[in-house]
Amino acid sequence: MTIPSDAPAAHTALAHSAYPRWPLHPQPLPGETLMSWLARTSALYSLINTADLLDGLGFESPGVDLDRYTPEPVLDALAQRSTCAAERLREMTLAGCTPWLLDSTDPAECDFDTYAHQFSVLLPAGLAMADRRRRAPPAGMWLPWVSKLDTRACPLCIDDLDTDADIAVMMAHQYPMLTSCTKHHCRLEFCSVVPGRLVFWERTPAGSDDHASPIPVPVPAVVAEIDRRTAAALTSGSVELGAGRVHAAVWFRLLRTVVDEVSTPLVRTGWWAKPLSAIWKSTGHSRPLRTSWVPFEQLRWDEQAKVLFAAATAIIAVENDEMAASGADACLLRPRRYEPVDPGTAPTRSRSPVPARSAWDGVIAAIDAAVAAARVDSDAARSLFGLARTGCRTEEDIDELAYAFVELGIRLDWD
Ligand SMILES: [Zn+2]
Structure with missing residues (x-):
């Protein structure tokens, strides 16, 4: 990305004249993506599309996903053409979620093992590392929580809008860590969104056209609760857990760890197969077989939903003391108890319990x-x-x- 030759290199008073302000420029909606906001802006004009709004900003790479990463000079130019700060516009891209949601938007700088395995919750750290490597994507090919881009929306939220001008693409709905609308506790539905205008739903009630909203499908309570925390992490930057408040970065890595742990084949989990199998049984689904060797991000959406349901069930079960969890970080989920300081005990190598010998x-x-x-x-x-x-x-x-x-x-x- 290069700064256009006619644009000033530094922020000066003259910089404002480089990119005249658009006469009409709607404010971004909370959680909206950058491209959605641009599309809603262009919808206010006749004969202008999003590409026209970007024309002349020195951005010459069609096909690049600006919702993932927008070069700083383009953010600055868009800030001058609207009344939004560049900082606010950056938050509307995936790059604005680094480093707390993901380390970088460049896959070369995202290490699977570092992200998914620095914590351990259900299973002892290091258990079946050989198996975990089978699920590791090739280096430089993976971003945490980023799947093939499909748009989803909540049918009730869309129905509640006062005006079609507020129809927008929400960033949180583009990534698979969220299953439901946190306001209505119903499943997000696949659709095509024309920001500022209309929504085409993939699933519609029988006998109606493709603008009719699908009948909402409620999600299980554990999924709604985990989604509530994920949404809180995205909007406020932290989540309340049993042991106290944790940073959003901890929440997203902890959740990805549990996602990986519930994906582990039972034969690889030895002593811990029983609680894991109980988790899957209680969801009413069997573990999709591909979870053993395909990273979560590359599963189909229906498979991802099952894995997230199992992960949510496991997290709530650990919090309620209904499941034996042997990971070093399971303590983050449980209420903090008063523990007197032991003055003389050296730290042990492993915090995993050693199973007692038995007739088994x-x-x-x-x-x-x-x-x-x-x-x-x-x-x-x-x-x-x-x-x-x-x-x-x-x-x-x-x-x-x-x-x-x-x-x-x-x-x-x-x-
Ligand atoms: Zn909703």
Whole structure:
């Protein structure tokens, strides 16, 4: 990005004459994206579109997503043409959410492991690191919480607008960490938005045109609660947790950690498989199989919604002491209790509890032996699969079982 040759390099009194103010310039709505605001501005004029508003600002790269990153000289020029400060306009882009939501809008500067695994909540830190690497996207190819851009909106919020001029694209609705409208607790619905004019809904009531708002679908209470915190983090920069207030940066990383933890295949979680499986069971969904090797951001929206439901269920269960959580940072979710300072204890290497020995150890040793035999002997593999299959009720269960066998290194191609 270069500053146009006719624009002054520094902010001086003369700078205001470089870009004359637009006669009509609506104020940005809370949470609106930059491109939505520009589109609503151009909607006030006839025969002018968003590209015309950007013309002459020295921005020559069509196809670049200004909602992700807008060069500073363009922000300055837009600030001069409207009555908004460049700072306010930057907040309407993803770049304005760095470094608290994400470290950078350049994937080369976003490290998956640093973002998703600096915390541990449900599972002990370091558990199944080899497995986690399977879900890690190639370096330089990933931004946290950024998926293929699809627009969503709340049908009730759109119906409540006094004027079509306020129809806008909200930044929080573009990213998959939010499932619902935090005002109406209903699911965000996919749509195409023409800012300042109208909304085309992907799902419409039977027999109506595509401008009719879809019937709202309520979301589970745990999802509404987690979304409330995410919205608070986006708007106020902090979230109240059991242990106290945490910065938005902590909330988004903590949530991404739990998203990754509930995506871990049960066979990789050993002692912690039981609470994880209870979480999925209570959501009424099975874990989408692709979560084992596809980063959350690259899942389909319906898969993302299931993972977020499981993550929300897990967080609330930990807070209510209904789930054993062995991560070092689970304490952030629980109410802070008074603990006298121990003056003489050296810090230990791991804060993970060591499971006590029990009669189950013998059973586990027998299972380990059966698995070891099945890896090298197809008869043993067939027997073990037959035995395990008796617990399967659906085709999906059998798929999951087969996947678990493959993960354990047991071949299933017997015939
Ligand atoms: Zn709403």
